[in-house]
Amino acid sequence: MALKIKRPKGTQDILPADIPKWxxxxxLSGVVAEQFGFREIRTPVFEDTGLFxxxxxxxxxxxxxxxxxxSSKGNDTFTLRPEGTAGVVRAMIENxxxxxxxxxxxxYIMPCYRHERPQAGRLREFHTFGAxxxxxxxxxxxxxxxxxxxxxxxxxxxxxxxxxHINSIGCPECRAKYREAxxxxxxxxxxxxxxxxxxxxxxxxxxxxxxxxxxxxxxASGAPVMLxxxxxxxxxxxxxxxxxxxxxxxxxxxxxxxxxGLDYYxxxxxxxxxxxxxxxxxxxGGGRYDNLVGELSxxxxxxxGFGFGLERLILTLENHGxxxxxxxxxxxYLASVGxxxxxxxxxxxxxxxxxxxxxxFDLVGRGIKPQMKYADKIGAKYVCVIGSxxxxxxxxxxxxxSSGEETPIALDNFIDEFSEIAxxxxxxxxxxxxxxxxxxxxxxxESEKKE
RNA sequence: GUGGAUAUAGCGUAGUUGGUUAACGCGUCAGAUUGUGGUUCUGAAGAUCGUCGGUUCGAGUCCGACUAUCCACCCCA
Numbered sequence: 471m472a473l474k475i476k477r478p479k480g481t482q483d484i485l486p487a488d489i490p491k492w493x494x495x496x497x498l499s500g501v502v503a504e505q506f507g508f509r510e511i512r513t514p515v516f517e518d519t520g521l522f523x524x525x526x527x528x529x530x531x532x533x534x535x536x537x538x539x540x541s542s543k544g545n546d547t548f549t550l551r552p553e554g555t556a557g558v559v560r561a562m563i564e565n566x567x568x569x570x571x572x573x574x575x576x577x578y579i580m581p582c583y584r585h586e587r588p589q590a591g592r593l594r595e596f597h598t599f600g601a602x603x604x605x606x607x608x609x610x611x612x613x614x615x616x617x618x619x620x621x622x623x624x625x626x627x628x629x630x631x632x633x634x635h636i637n638s639i640g641c642p643e644c645r646a647k648y649r650e651a652x653x654x655x656x657x658x659x660x661x662x663x664x665x666x667x668x669x670x671x672x673x674x675x676x677x678x679x680x681x682x683x684x685x686x687x688x689x690a691s692g693a694p695v696m697l698x699x700x701x702x703x704x705x706x707x708x709x710x711x712x713x714x715x716x717x718x719x720x721x722x723x724x725x726x727x728x729x730x731g732l733d734y735y736x737x738x739x740x741x742x743x744x745x746x747x748x749x750x751x752x753x754x755g756g757g758r759y760d761n762l763v764g765e766l767s768x769x770x771x772x773x774x775g776f777g778f779g780l781e782r783l784i785l786t787l788e789n790h791g792x793x794x795x796x797x798x799x800x801x802x803y804l805a806s807v808g809x810x811x812x813x814x815x816x817x818x819x820x821x822x823x824x825x826x827x828x829x830x831f832d833l834v835g836r837g838i839k840p841q842m843k844y845a846d847k848i849g850a851k852y853v854c855v856i857g858s859x860x861x862x863x864x865x866x867x868x869x870x871x872s873s874g875e876e877t878p879i880a881l882d883n884f885i886d887e888f889s890e891i892a893x894x895x896x897x898x899x900x901x902x903x904x905x906x907x908x909x910x911x912x913x914x915x916e917s918e919k920k921e
Numbered sequence: 922g923u924g925g926a927u928a929u930a931g932c933g934u935a936g937u938u939g940g941u942u943a944a945c946g947c948g949u950c951a952g953a954u955u956g957u958g959g960u961u962c963u964g965a966a967g968a969u970c971g972u973c974g975g976u977u978c979g980a981g982u983c984c985g986a987c988u989a990u991c992c993a994c995c996c997c998a
Contacts, residue, residue, distance in 0.1 A: 476989080531996050535922085553998080582998075587922085589992060598998055666995080731997060741997095752997060779998030807956055840950085842958040850958095857956055871958070 480586070480594025482781070491784055491794035496579055499599045499622050503577040506618045508601050511576040513557040515583075516540075516548040525556040525762055527733025529673050536584040550583035553732070554600040555759070555775055562604060563767040572605025572771075579780070590748030591782045602775035604763065609710040612738045612758060613718065615776050619742060619754050620720050622778075628744075628786055632753055635725035636715075636740040638708040639676070640700050642761065645736075648699035649675050659689045676729045695726045704737055711738060734759040738774065747785040754778035798849025801892060802868075804831040805841040807857035815856055818884055825885050827892070846871060852892060854879065868892075 477483060484492060500510065519539055526533050538550040551557050558576060562568050579599050586592060601618060603611055616634065623632050639645060652675040660668060663678070667686050670677045679690055700708065715722055722740075730739045739757035747753075756776020763771040802822060804815035815831035822829035830850070832841050838855065845853045853869045860866040860881060867876040868891055879887045 479989085536996080584997080586996065587994090588990090589994095592997075596998060600998090749993065750997070755998065777998060782998060805957070837951095838956050839958080844958085846958040853958075855957060859956085869957085874958090 478594070480588040480592075482593060482595070487796060490796055491787065491792075492780070494794060495626065495780055495783060495787070496599070498625055499579070500577070502618060502622045502625065503601055506575070506601075506614065508575040508577040508603075508618075511558060511561065511578050512580070513561045513578070514551075515581065516550050517557050517560065519547045519549040521556050521560055521766075522549055522552060524765065525559065525734055526553065530731055530733055532584060532731065536586055538583050538585055551580070552584045553582055554578055554580055554598050554777055555602060555732075555734070555762075558600070558602050558775075559762055559766060559773070562602075563763065563769070568604050568763060568767070568769060568771045573611065574604040575601070577601040589750065591750030591779070591785055593781060597780040598777040599780060600775060600777035602773060604771050604773045606774075607760065607772040609707050609714060609738075611774060612707075612711045613714040615756060615774055616715065616722075616740055617718055617720060619756070619776055619778065623742065623754075623783075626783070626787060627792060628783075628790070631746065631786060631790060632742045632744045634720065634722040634740060634742055635728055636711070636722050636738065637696070637725055637728040638700060638704060638737050639696055639729060639735060639739055639757075640704045641736050644699050644701040644704055645676075645696075648694070648696050651694045651699060652676070652678065655693050656689070662689060677731070679729055680727050697724075697726060707737055730755065730757060734762040734765075736760045740776070742778070744782070744786040746789050747782060750782065753782045753786060798851070799828045800830050800845075800848050800850040801827040802829050802852040802854060802888065803841070803845035803848070803850035804829065805838055805845065805853055805855045806832050807838055807855070811856045811858065811861060814861060814881075818856075818881075821885050822888070825889065827888070852888075854888075856881070 503510075519537070522537065523533055528534070532552050537552055539547055540549075541547045558578060562574060562576070567574050577600065579597065581595055581597050583595055585594060588594060599622075601615065603615060616636070620634065623629060640648065653671065656663065656667075656671055656675065656678060660671060662685055663671065664681065664686055667678050667681050670681075676696075678686065679693065681687065681690065697705075697708070712722070712724070725741075728739050728741055735757040737758040737760065740755070741752050742754035743751045744753045745751050754776060755778075756774070758772070758774040760772040760774075763769055763773055804819055806812040806815045812832060819829040819831050830845075830848070832844075836844065838857075842853065850871055853871055854866050855869075856866055864881040866879050866881055868879045868888065869876045877891050879891070
C-alpha cells in the first residue's frame with residue numbers, strides 16, 4: 471500500500487510555475503532596498519527561545535501560543551523564528567555591527583513559522599521581506615522605511631490597491647500615562663466587555679482598541695486617543711514624520727487603532743493594508759523600536775523596521791490580474807533517431823552547455839515526433855534533428871521553432887556555427903540582472919500610465 | 922482553541938426525487954503510410970466516488986462519526 475504523506479498543515483509548495491512571481495517580488499524588493507542603501511543579511515531559522523520571549527514579549531499571542539519550540543540535547547530550547555526582527559537585532563548586536571557607523575541598514579527575505587489555524591493569507595510557514603535600520607532617531611529614518619515599502623509596492627503596480635495607515639504609540643513614559651487613562655476609561659464597562667478584553671484590560675489595555683466584537687467596538691469608540699497623550703518629544707516626532715511623508719507625496723491615513731501585537735514597538739507604527747485578499751489584509755507592518763537593542767544588549771541604539779508577507783503580497787498581485795510567465799530556457803533541443811544518434815546528441819549537448827547554451831536531448835526514448843512536441847512544449851528556441859543520415863553526411867539542419875526557418879549546419883563544427891545562428895548579437899543567455907529587471911518594471915509602469 | 926462550508930481520475934468539474942459498465946474538459950501516452958512541433962481527428966491508460974459504520978433489495982447520491990482541506994473568529998506578515 472502506497473504511503474500517503476501530505477505536507478504539514480499550513481505549508482505550501484512553491485511549484486516551478488510559481489517561481490516567476492516569487493522571483494519578481496524578491497528581486498525587485500532587493501533592488502529597491504539596495505537603492506536605499508540596505509545590505510542583505512541572513513540569520514538562522516531557529517534561535518534561542520529566550521530571544522523571542524524577551525523581544526516579541528512574554529504576553530504577546532505570538533510568544534504565548536504560536537511558537538514552534540523544540541528542546542535540543544541538553545537543556546537548551548530553540549524556537550523556529552516567528553518573525554524576522556528579533557534574530558536580525560540579535561545578529562547585529564552579536565557581530566558588533568550596531569557599533570559600526572550609523573545608520574546600519576539591512577534587509578532580508580526569510581521563512582517564518584507560527585502555529586495558527588491556517589486561512590486565506592495566513593500560513594504556518596510564511597515568507598517575509600524585512601528591513602531594519604539601526605542608529606537613527608530622526609523622523610527622516612521613519613519616513614525612509616515607509617517610503618521604501620511604498621516604493622516596492624508602487625513598482626509592483628499595487629500603488630492604488632494598498633493603503634498606508636500610520637500611528638504613534640509613544641515612548642514608555644507617555645504610553646504608561648495613556649495606559650492608565652485607558653484603564654480608567656474601560657474599568658466602569660468591565661462587565662460589558664468580551665472575556666478576552668476583560669483580560670486585556672489587566673494585561674495590555676492597548677489591545678482593547680482593535681477588538682472586533684461589536685460591544686467592545688461600541689465602548690471603545692469613545693475611548694481616549696493615544697495621540698492626545700503623546701509627550702512633546704513623541705508628538706514632535708510624529709508631526710515631522712507626517713510632514714515628510716506629505717513632502718514625498720505618500721498618502722497616509724492616521725489610524726489610532728493601530729497598536730501592533732509585538733511588544734517592542736515605540737513611537738511610529740504603520741501598516742499597509744490590502745482590502746481584497748480576505749480577512750488578513752495587513753500586507754506590511756512595521757515601526758520604531760528604540761528600546762529593543764538596549765533591552766537585549768544594554769547599548770542605547772534607536773532602531774526601526776518593517777516586514778511584509780510575500781504570500782499576501784503575491785495574493786494581492788494575483789487579484790489584480792498581474793501575470794507572470796515562465797520564461798522558456800531551452801536554447802536548443804537535439805532530437806535523436808536511434809541509439810547512435812542519441813549518443814551524438816548527448817555529447818553535443820554537453821559541448822553546447824559548456825559554451826553557455828541551454829541544451830536538451832531525449833532522455834525517455836521517444837520517437838522523433840513526440841520529441842518535436844516536447845521541444846515545442848518546453849519552448850525550445852531551436853531544434854536540430856540528428857539521425858543516421860546526418861551522422862553519415864555530417865550535415866544537419868537547425869530549425870528556428872518560432873519562424874520554422876531552417877539553416878544548414880555542419881556537425882563537425884556545430885558549436886561555432888550554432889553560435890552564429892543563435893547568438894548573432896554576442897550573448898543573451900544570461901539571467902536577468904537586477905538593473906534590467908528594475909528598468910523593465912519601470913518601463914512597464916510608465917507605459918501603463920500613458921494608457 | 923471556537924464556528925461554518927466542502928471532500929468524485931494528475932488538475933478542474935458533471936452526476937437529476939438513491940436503481941444496472943460513474944460522465945466531461947484539461948493534462949498524459951499512442952496512432953493518422955516511410956525520420957520532424959504548434960491546429961484537427963482517432964484511440965488508450967487513469968477513480969476501491971476522503972475514511973469507517975448505518976438505513977435500504979440496492980448509495981457517489983440519505984444518516985452518523987472520524988479525518989483532511991478551505992473560509993471566518995482570534996492573531997498578524
